Every structure is written in structure tokens, then in C-alpha cells.
Amino acid sequence: VVMDRMSKAQKYFHGHSQQISAFAVSRCGKYVASGEIGKKPRISVWSAITTKSLQVLSDFQEKAVIGLEFSNTSDLLAVEGMDKDHSVRVLCYAGVSVACEESLTFASHLMISIC
Numbered sequence: 333v334v335m336d337r338m339s340k341a342q343k344y345f346h347g348h349s350q351q352i353s354a355f356a357v358s359r360c361g362k363y364v365a366s367g368e369i370g371k372k373p374r375i376s377v378w379s380a381i382t383t384k385s386l387q388v389l390s391d392f393q394e395k396a397v398i399g400l401e402f403s404n405t406s407d408l409l410a411v412e413g414m415d416k417d418h419s420v421r422v423l424c425y426a427g428v429s430v431a432c433e434e435s436l437t438f439a440s441h442l443m444i445s446i447c
Contacts, residue, residue, distance in 0.1 A: 333345075334364075334380055334381075334383055343382070343383040344383060345364070345366070345376070345378050345383045345385075347366070347374075347376040347378060347385050347388065348366065348368050348374065348376060349368075350368040350369050350370045350373065350374075351368060351369045352366050352367070352368055352369075353367055353368055353369045353373070353396045353397055353398060353414075354366065354367040354396075354397045354398055354399055354400045354412075355367075355400065356400035356401050356402055356409075357380060357402070358380075358402040358406035359402060359404055359405075359406060360406045361380055362379065362380055362381065362406070363377060363378070363379065363380060363386070363402065363406055364377070364378050364379075364380045365377050365378075365400045365402065365409055365411075366378070366400070367393075367396070367397025367398075367400055367411065368396070368397060369395070369396040369397075370395075370396070371394070371395070372390055372391060372394070373390075373393055373394075373395070373396050373397050373413075374388055374389065374390045375388070375389040375390070375393075375397055375400070375409075375411060376388050376389075377389070377409070389411075389423070393411060393412075393413030393414070393415065393419065393421070394413055394414070394415040395413065395414040395415060396413070396414040397411060397412070397413060397414070398412050398413065398414045398418075399411070399412030399420075400412075407424060408422055408423065408424050409422070409423045410422050410423075411423065
């Protein structure tokens with residue numbers, strides 16, 4: 333839900349068919365990333381202004397997305413999965429498409445933030 337404080341109007345993002353398990357807003361306030369629970373959970377990156385989908389990412393995690401964090405410049409998105417290794421993928425964007433991807437693996441839930 334995105335609410336305009338002045339008009340009190342609300343807009344809704346309808347891009348998930350499963351329960352949302354993680355959520356992040358970019359520091360610039362323009363982008364939202366939301367992740368879901370599922371065998372192959374999806375990550376949706378969408379506009380905080382229009383609630384329109386910018387990109388849907390899948391095949392990045394297993395079971396659920398349990399952590400999302402944008403970088404300070406909003407061009408990187410860290411994604412933590414609920415797999416046995418709590419794998420973390422850092423996605424960098426060129427516009428609204430994934431330009432590169434790096435994967436990390438941790439023995440326990442360690443992701444706090446990305447700069």
C-alpha cells in the first residue's frame with residue numbers, strides 16, 4: 333500500500349500471488365522491492381509512486397525471500413534466501429534490468445544492510 337499524505341489516497345501493488353516475506357524501500361524513495369514465500373519465490377521491483385511493476389525476478393532463491401536491502405544509491409539490491417545456506421545475491425541494475433549478479437553463502441542469517 334502506498335498512501336499520498338496530502339490527498340489520503342491509497343494505491344496498491346498487486347504483483348504477488350504468494351505471501352510477502354520481505355520488503356525494502358530504496359533510499360531515494362522511488363523504488364520498492366518485495367519478496368514472497370514459495371518453492372521458487374519471486375522478487376518484484378516496483379515504483380513507489382505509481383505502484384507499477386518495473387521488474388519481476390525469479391530463480392534467485394529457494395523457499396522464501398527473507399531479506400531485501402537497496403544500496404545507498406539504489407542501484408544494488410541484496411536478496412537473502414531461506415535456503416539452508418541463507419544465500420545472498422547482490423543484483424546491480426542498469427535502468428531496471430539486472431546487469432550483474434554476485435552470490436554469497438552464509439551458515440546463518442547475517443545480512444543486515446548493504447551500502
